[in-house]
Amino acid sequence: MAETNDPQAHGMSLPWPDRNSKSMLHGGSRFGFDANQEYQMPADTWNAIKANPDAIKPLLAWFVGDHYRNQLPRLLTLERYYQADNDIHFWHSDKAPDRADNRITSGLPRYITDQKVGYQFGNPLKFAYSDPHKPDDSGDDIVNAIAAFNDAVDEPYHEKVMGKNLNNTGRAYELTYVKQDSNDLALRAIDPAHCFVVYDTTIDLNSLFAVRYYMVKFMETTTYYVEVYTDSMTYYYTSSDSPNGEYTLTGQSPHFFGTVPITEYRLNDERLGAWEPKLDEIDAYDRSVSEMANSQEDFNNAILVISGDVDDEDDIDNAVPLTDADGEQVTDDEGHPIYKADSIDPKKRVLFVKATVIDNPNGGTTVIPTTASYLTKELNAKGWQTYNDRLLADIHKDTNTPDVTDQNFAANASGVAMSYKLWGSDQERATQQSLYTRGIKRRIRLLATYWAKTSLISSTDEAEHVNPSYTPNLPKNDNEVITNAVALLGSGQLSNKTFWSMIESATGVKPDGEEKLMKDQKAQEKQEGLDYMNKVGGSDQDKANQFGRPGGSQLGDGSVDDGQDDSDGRPGEAKNQPADKLGQKV
Structure with a gap:
């Protein structure tokens, strides 16, 4: 399926929808200046209107309009690449209609994202409680509540979806909410192409509100839905014209999380996707592979060049009789007339060629041998392979993604050797885990606020002592x-x-x-x-x-x-044996 159900938004993400003006690897910036800006506004301005859903409408229209025009094209482009719908599909190559024009994508973005998500989130996260001021406090109430919640929302899969969004677009969003007609908490990853958070202007970047907007087409009716999440309320709007059109308030409801319930995660401080800086090399690789496929196809359909005369016995009507110097019809050994063809059928698999006989003024004849050959260009396959290998090596190196197809990758399977091969990945992962942990800590605070109101835990302070731990998903030797x-x-x-x-x-x-x-x-x-x-x-x-x-x-x-506890005995160790006498040799 497409990365969005909004055809207008999809068209905005295409590099050159008309295919009439640009080459694929063009100069200049790939995305606009405002394509990845962070949204901020003065807290006082927001606090003055946040309780009035009608007063929010003009502000909401501006933010949604800016996001739709400036940020959405970049996000959808990155999501297109993950789905192997790369820009090569929209390349205006200026090829003649009878020339091969293949558009082959590499799938490198999906490979890089899936490798990184599996490495970091392939093993489930573990949540531990530790309060340095209360070493005897095990935090069983919040630990058990988190375990039950994670099981109910399939938290391991949720982390993988968040990881995919992060590596593709550089940002990910999750909504913590209470299920309808129940008191059960739930968690949902929100498509980063249709969500954003607005922060205040302080150095702490506190969340003022978050917006989720999306389009629904039912039969022939198109409706845009816009949801605004404040620190205490959720407002629901609809618009039938555009996502930033005339909003109609359709509902509002309070929530009990104490702050904006949508959390933004970042892959890095710049909010860049894992392979976004290498889009130029990915495009170059796609073009190289496509052009080689075109060359191979054009080679099979090469132009046949004939110098001289040919026989075409099947096309008598269009053939010219072949005569000798006296103007007599020339025949073969069996007496059949021989003709010169005016046209050549390229679909015929057999071509009869014969020498051209030219009458000389002095009465003699000159025989010119007939030649037939295909007009082709030489393919430098070795140079092409070297070029592709260089592009792939740069992409793997600069994205810190191991190339598991490399014959030398697992040649030495020792732990030390494998650690060095994953050195770059581990350095990057350490930074990314720190940023991801910030998001998880905020998630736990939201949960703890609700659980404290429902008396499931004793205090929201317990959330500060819960920390996640990560186990890289590496090949392992059980022995x-x-x-x-x-x-x-x-x-x-x-x-x-x-x-x-x-x-x-x-x-x-x-x-x-x-x-x-x-x-x-x-x-x-x-x-x-x-x-x-x-x-x-x-x-x-x-x-x-x-x-x-x-x-x-x-x-x-x-x-x-026997009056003793055997639970602390070691596997394979004898239990409850009489102690040796002092100095006794065993």
């Missing part, structure tokens, strides 16, 4: 992970839970689940031992000595309580 974890466990400097966390990627079991499984396994082993002793016979003292220290008591489930 190496387990070996290293077991070695650390054997050193005695690692707890069971930390060990289980380390091997979670290999087992797929979370630490708490592994602890429960271990306890269940021990209880089952004890029960099986008691069943065996009851079967073969034995005194109660024998059972106690066999399954616990002397004096241990039997639990209601048949297991023996």
Whole structure:
């Protein structure tokens, strides 16, 4: 599908819709000066009208109109490239109608975006609570609330959508809201091409309001919907003419988040997409591949050049009889007349050529051999490949995207070698994660404000102590992970839970689940031992000595309580053995 359902907006994103005036790689700026400006206004001006939806209309019309004219074309262009609808499709090449004119896109923007999203968000984020002033406070109430919320909104997938929007356009927006006719919170990624936030003029850039606008075409009726989110209200408008036309207020409702519920995320301070600075090289690569395809096709349809006479036995009506010096019809060995053709059918796969005989003034003849060959240009395939390889190398290098098709990429699979190959990606990711964490912290504050009002948590201050952690999605060697974890466990400097966390990627079991499984396994082993002793016979003292220290008591489930907690024992370590005597050699 198209990147938008608004045909006018789509047309505005095309570089040269008329295809009549520009070449593809032209000079000057690709986007206008205002294509990526940040919106700001004095807070006093906004506060004076924010409670009056009618007074908002003129201001809203200006911001929406400016965004529609100046910012939307850039955003839709970037989204087009992700969908492989690159500018090569709209290139005016000035080729003759009978020449090949292929338009081949590379798909590099999708490759780069998907690689970066998978690397950063391929593994789910983890949320941990830590209050340095209250080290004993585990924050169970807000941690559990976040876990339930993330499960309900499919938070791992939401992060991937946000990551895709960020890498494509340099910005992403999410709306936190309460589902209709319920008290359940929800989260939704908003298309950055149809959303923006207006900030105040302070150095903190506080959100004043956010706007989401979009078009709906139902049957033959086109309607633009515009939603305005303030720090306490949501206003709903419609316009039938244009997104910045005459607005009609259709509804309003309060929200209880205490601030603007739309959060803007940024990939970098400049709000540039991951591959946006390399659009020129992407266009050059598309053109190079397309022109090579054109050359190959033109080669197959090359012009046949004939110097001399040809035979065409099938076109007798248009043929000219071939005669000798005396004007007599020339025949072949079987007596069939031979003709000279006035025209050549290019669809015929066989062409008969013969020498041209010219009568000399002195009575003799001159024989000129007939030649037939295709007129082609030489293809420098090696130079073309070198040029393409150079473009691809620059694109991968400047976007910090590993080329996994490179034969040398995984030639040395050691951890150190792989780390160096991903060095650039990791440096960029560190910065991007810091910016993304700012957005997540704001999301958690919005949630905490609502949860505090509904008494799900005790205080909104708890949100300040929740932090996300990221696990890069890298190829992993489970055997190496387990070996290293077991070695650390054997050193005695690692707890069971930390060990289980380390091997979670290999087992797929979370630490708490592994602890429960271990306890269940021990209880089952004890029960099986008691069943065996009851079967073969034995005194109660024998059972106690066999399954616990002397004096241990039997639990209601048949297991023996030896007075000690086995949950902290290490995997494979003997349990409840008598201590060695001092100085005793084992």
